[in-house]
Amino acid sequence: MAEPSSAALNQLRDKIDQADKELLEVLRRRLDLVAEVGTIKHAEGLPIYAPKREANMLAKRRAEAESMGISPQLIEDLLRRMMRESYVSEKDVGFKRINPELGSVVVIGGGGKLGGLFVHLFQLSGYDVHIIEQHDWDNAPALLADAGIVVVSVPIDVTEQVIAQLPPLPKECLLVDLTSIKQAPLAAMLKAHSGPVLGLHPMFGPDVSSLAKQVVVVCHGRGQEKYQWLLDQITIWGARLHEAAATEHDQAMQLVQAMRHFTAFVYGMHLKREHADIEQLLQFSSPIYRLELAMVGRLFAQDASLYADIIFSQPDSLVRARHYLDRYQQALELLESGDKQGFNKTFADVADWFGDFAQQFQHESANMLMMANDSRSN
Numbered sequence: 001m002a003e004p005s006s007a008a009l010n011q012l013r014d015k016i017d018q019a020d021k022e023l024l025e026v027l028r029r030r031l032d033l034v035a036e037v038g039t040i041k042h043a044e045g046l047p048i049y050a051p052k053r054e055a056n057m058l059a060k061r062r063a064e065a066e067s068m069g070i071s072p073q074l075i076e077d078l079l080r081r082m083m084r085e086s087y088v089s090e091k092d093v094g095f096k097r098i099n100p101e102l103g104s105v106v107v108i109g110g111g112g113k114l115g116g117l118f119v120h121l122f123q124l125s126g127y128d129v130h131i132i133e134q135h136d137w138d139n140a141p142a143l144l145a146d147a148g149i150v151v152v153s154v155p156i157d158v159t160e161q162v163i164a165q166l167p168p169l170p171k172e173c174l175l176v177d178l179t180s181i182k183q184a185p186l187a188a189m190l191k192a193h194s195g196p197v198l199g200l201h202p203m204f205g206p207d208v209s210s211l212a213k214q215v216v217v218v219c220h221g222r223g224q225e226k227y228q229w230l231l232d233q234i235t236i237w238g239a240r241l242h243e244a245a246a247t248e249h250d251q252a253m254q255l256v257q258a259m260r261h262f263t264a265f266v267y268g269m270h271l272k273r274e275h276a277d278i279e280q281l282l283q284f285s286s287p288i289y290r291l292e293l294a295m296v297g298r299l300f301a302q303d304a305s306l307y308a309d310i311i312f313s314q315p316d317s318l319v320r321a322r323h324y325l326d327r328y329q330q331a332l333e334l335l336e337s338g339d340k341q342g343f344n345k346t347f348a349d350v351a352d353w354f355g356d357f358a359q360q361f362q363h364e365s366a367n368m369l370m371m372a373n374d375s376r377s378n
């Protein structure tokens, strides 16, 4: 059915169309300027992500918007969305090669998604990149003979085995892994190779459009002066580095990854066993529930073995999951005994513990909810 309209409304809509077209022209102009910035950054080896410039620009535009009677949040949303576009366009120009002397880059598991992303980034930076996959392990000695860096990007449960199987690497070759646990792979690399060693954990999935604003955890192994170039290269790709001890990293991953994925897995399992009707849930869902369902549902669009690896390879997953079950049981007892007061008290204790973060998260999630709602068309 056609939407109701009128001649006066149509006249105004024509003018809106005109204004939107002008907006497109402004966007085109901005994209062209950003492309020029990309070329300069490529030549000068500057990072695609410039947080101070962004903060300054946003503050100025917000103030200008306010003085024009435009919501500051509106211009901030638009600019942030445009800058996301900038990261992608600047990435496609390529990056400066920070270590021109380096021998070849060999990515073991480079045919996989995360390995493939790093292959692409090294290629965009002008390195000579080779891939080794399971089926062509026979070629490994020849490919590794003049490697300047070997990146291990294989499933967690075979990482240590693959590292142990490596033929002797050139003495100065850098050995790196991208596994989402760090203690065991780092120890295996230090044992297998006497040269420089580095543990990395990219805190993002392989589907990111650029590394801008993404975090890469750095666990130092051996010979930092020999791999500083790689850290600089990753910064140019746009990522932020976060240094951590391998033990500290692995402990945090218990909650950030293993428990998070495990609870999402249980939630999905529960919905299925309750014979929930997703279609119907969506009709009744508030924006926050829709977002929650999306977070859980996206798990099941991915590879089971990836999640199994993350959960099962964390040494303390079971202990953490049991603690969670205990807390669930304690909360259930409040419900069973109708202890609303107890519920409120626990709630207040936890809120107190979250402190200022509670407000910050409320603010952040409000923005996410609005954006999630904007992208709905039904």
Ligand SMILES: O=C(O)C(=O)C[C@]1(C(=O)O)C=C[C@@H](O)C=C1
Binding pocket: 034, 037, 048, 049, 050, 051, 053, 054, 082, 083, 086, 087, 090
């Ligand atoms: O000014 C820059 O350095 C840019 O790359 C341009 C731009 C933008 O789109 O305005 C994009 C990315 C940076 O983080 C900051 C700003």
